[in-house]
Amino acid sequence: MAMPVQAADSKKDEQMYKERMELFKKMEAATSIPWYYFAGMDQYERNLRFVRKDLPEPDTVSIYVPETKWAGPLNPDQEDENPSTIAAFQGIGADGNGDGKADRLNGEDVLAAVGNYLLTYGTEHDNIKIALWRYYGRDKAVSIVIGNARMYKAFGKLNLQHKVFPLPRNFNYSFKNTWGAARGWGGRRIHEGTDIFAGHGVPVRSTSYGIVEMKGWNRFGGWRIGIRDINNTYHYYAHLNGFAKDLTLGQVVKPGTVIGGVGSTGYGPPGxxxxxxxxxxxxxxxxxGRTEWSFDPYPHLRQWERNE
Incomplete structure (x- = not known):
């Protein structure tokens, strides 16, 4: 019974990716802003909708524009769909599908509104970054959106969901669920992860498509790397014996990219x-979009292990 359902879900997902890409490409043609910036914004907000109860569920286009920003803060009709009066009240609402209405819940209209807004700053990368900061007012949001855009540009597709186990399966290793266990080093705190024991120097791989967001030393984690994936999940790898040659901050990686090796570094000064x-x-x-928290990686590790 599971196999047909999984096949149906996969087919449905591929159709969704196709529809979204068509909309992003349409906006690229209309605005000269590369499609991956629209995709980056949409995916950032899509991820927010999955983890926030104050936002509606994700749709084909998931960029959420508040009523006041859409209709204009001084517009007496906050549900206004008239492009002319919306413009008069300095709202960003726009008609993207040519039906004469600026519908805040219509994907094409939303993308047209966002495209017009970005165009007021220009089509160059730095101009778009400024526009995103003015739109979101949060450095982290801009960083994530730009990271998403860079991944989409690098791989030329929207489906970047594939994951792998962090260690190659042909090496000996062992792990169990240790998330939430007490830790004494550095004060009372919980263990925010899963420990995978293996031989010194066993290759450590990126589990996902992502951006290398952090690389360096931490007095608890030793040599460590942080990679943010397309779902806005931050993957943290610690106690490494070192880093893969030429691995750099901001680098785009894919599942299976070797990023370092298993080690026993940490709990002290560098080295x-x-x-x-x-x-x-x-x-x-x-x-x-407001804060960041840890969650148990053990079930995901088991799933990725089984998938391989």
Whole structure:
């Protein structure tokens, strides 16, 4: 019974990706703004809708424009769909599908509104970054949107959901669910991840498509790397013995890209090693547009392990 359902879900997802890409490409043709910026904004807000109860469920186009921004803050009719009066009250609402209405719940109209807004700043990358900051008012949001856009540009597709286990399956390793366990080093705190024990130097791979958002030393985690995926999930790899050659901050990676090796670094100043058996600490964190929190990676690791 599961196989036909999975096949149907996959077909439905592919249709959704196709419809979204068609809309983004249409806006690129209309505005000269590359499609991946629209896709980056849409995916950022799509992720927010999955984790926030104050936002509606995701749709084909998931960019959410508040009524006051759409109709204009001083517009007495906050449900206004008339493009002329919306413009008079300095709202961003627009008619994207040619039906004479600026419908805040219509995907084409939303993309047209966003496209027109971005155009007021220009079509160059730096101009778009400024426009995004003015729109969201949050550096983290701009960083994530631009990261999404860079991934879409690099791979030329919207379906970037594939995941792999962080260690190659042909090496010996072991792990169990340790998320939430007590930790004594550095004060009372919980263990925000899963420890995967393996031999020193076993390759550590990116589990997802993503952007290398952090790379360096942490007195608890040792040599560590943080990669943010297209779902706005932050994948954290700690206690590494070092980094893969030429791996850089801001680099776009894909599932299976080697990023370092299993080690025993941490719990001291830079270079401290050997205070515990070699293992990979793997954590996952989620951002909802306001704050970021950790969640249990163990079920995901088991699923990725089974999939391979």
């Amino acid at each position: 401290t090693s050997g205070k515990f058996p070699p293992h990979l600490h793997f954590g996952m964190y989620k951002d909802n």
